[in-house]
Amino acid sequence: MESFKHIVNSRLNVIKSLVLTQTPQDELVSDLQTACVPVTTDACRTCADPCDVGHLEYPPKFDVDTASDMLGSVKPYMRQVVISTGKADWVREVTEEDGSLAYLLPKVSSDASVGSSPKSLSTSYPSSKPTTRVGIINSSHTSEDDGKHRVLVFPDYKVVMHVSPDVNGAKELYQNAVSPNVGRTGAGSVGENGNVSSYPLPYACVILLCSHKRRDNRCHIAAPKLETSFCRVLESENWIVHHDLEDEDCMGQSLEEIEGTEEERDKVMADRLREASEGALHDQKTALILKISHIGGHKYAGNVIIYTPQGAGVWYGRVSPHEVPAVVQHTILEGKILPLLLRGGVNLNREQGKSLLDW
The missing domain is CATH 3.40.30.10 (Glutaredoxin)
Known part of the structure; x- marks a missing residue:
């Protein structure tokens, strides 16, 4: 047969x-x-x-x-998030796995308001209308923090650490790193109850x-x-x-710890990304x-x-x-x-x- x-x-x-x-x-x-x-x-x-x-x-x-x-077979997106699971296969539709971060993030983002002038819009090829769509995928990389996730954000080229697989964790990830209202370096210092920290990827x-x-x-x-x-x-x-991923201890100062204006913080991140590109x-x-x-x-x-x-x-x-x-x-x-x-x-x-x- x-x-x-x-x-x-x-x-x-x-x-x-x-x-x-x-x-x-x-x-x-x-x-x-x-x-x-x-x-x-x-x-x-x-x-x-x-x-x-x-x-x-x-x-x-x-x-x-x-x-x-x-x-032209790629659906345009603003950002793509890649969530640690330690697996190489998943349920058929990862955003429908109840209780998972991949399930919660779209719900959080759909409830959020987008400013009139988004700070981050990727340029697609073939060209398309600007979009604030976020692509959500699971990945084989692991997390050092039991029960929490390390989430890669592209094309920003950074990792967000200590993301809880609950509504609060999804909100914190979205508000600090994924929302079109924030630039490449994120929202800056997180709130009093915030847990996440993010770093430029060293690759x-x-x-x-x-x-x-x-x-x-x-x-x-x-x-x-x-x-x-x-x-x-x-x-x-x-x-x-x-x-x-490298251990967090190897990644240097977090983006949340960098002081200065958004322009100054962007320059620090750009310098670190240049270092990554040079090994x-x-x-x-x-x-x-x-x-x-x-x-x-x-x-x-x-x-x-x-x-x-x-x-x-x-x-x-x-x-x-x-x-x-x-x-x-x-x-x-x-x-x-x-x-x-x-x-x-x-x-x-x-x-x-x-x-x-x-x-």
């Missing part, structure tokens, strides 16, 4: 490819350049097909949509891999192979790879790789999001271990987009001649 199903799916993909065709690379490159997005014209895959260099392989029945256009990049089996088994299959592949390639470039913490560039819950587009597995200290967020689809060397070389090391893998992103626009790694 499985073989028959695989044959049917394969033939359906062939039919789709006759009806739907991807936009040619030349056209994608032209569109990206017009939008001032740094791009490379080099191939996404550097090995032969079949592979002749020993890359990990997806199983034969790993069917993905290779025909339709992926670009030269953060790589998020969808591994959500209960949404789609393809993501569950792809994530560990991609994780291994990214580790191998990054380590060959003399990078350190982490799979969980200051370990005298060597470090990447953080995490597995995450569903982000949409599982038909484009493997799904990869790459965030940088410079504020960019790159969403790639159809990534296999064969494409990882090019992703590392061109996007992580050079700050350029591989157009045929691009689903969308935030803050990708740069002045002419600059890359995603420029400030």
Whole structure:
């Protein structure tokens, strides 16, 4: 039965490819350049097909949509929060798990009022109307604080510590770090009863891999192979790879402890993010790789999001271990987009001649 199903799916993909065709690379490159997005014209895959260099392989029945256009398949968002769970798989819809932080945060944000001039709005590619939408996902990273969460906030590129999985914790997270009424450094010092503390992330990049089996088994299959592949390639470039966050003691002064005007606090954070991009913490560039819950587009597995200290967020689809060397070389090391893998992103626009790694 499985073989028959695989044959049917394969033939359906062939039919789709006759009806739907991807936009040619030349056209994608032209569109990206017009939008001032740094791009490379080099191939996404550097090995032969079949592979002749020993890359990990997806199983034969790993069917993905290779025909339709992926670009524009990311729902625009202002911020994305990534919640620690210590797991690599979750209930089908994480925001419907009663009592969880992922469940509580949308309720808190829907009740909150947004000022007339939001302080934080990300620029989406492809371009879209400004939005205050918050994307909420769970992650494999853990928390040092039993019963509480460490929450990553992107594209701000920071972590909020000691977030309680209750209404008060969700409110505190939203008001101090997620609301469009607060800038990148947050709301400043927390109230008398506040518990959270936040820090710029000390990594030269953060790589998020969808591994959500209960949404789609393809993501569950792809994530560990991609994780291994990214580790191998990054380590060959003399990078350190982490799979969980640094301890809070290693992160320096919290953003809440920084005094001064919002502009002065922003400068301190920007300086620390520059240090992170240069590998200051370990005298060597470090990447953080995490597995995450569903982000949409599982038909484009493997799904990869790459965030940088410079504020960019790159969403790639159809990534296999064969494409990882090019992703590392061109996007992580050079700050350029591989157009045929691009689903969308935030803050990708740069002045002419600059890359995603420029400030």
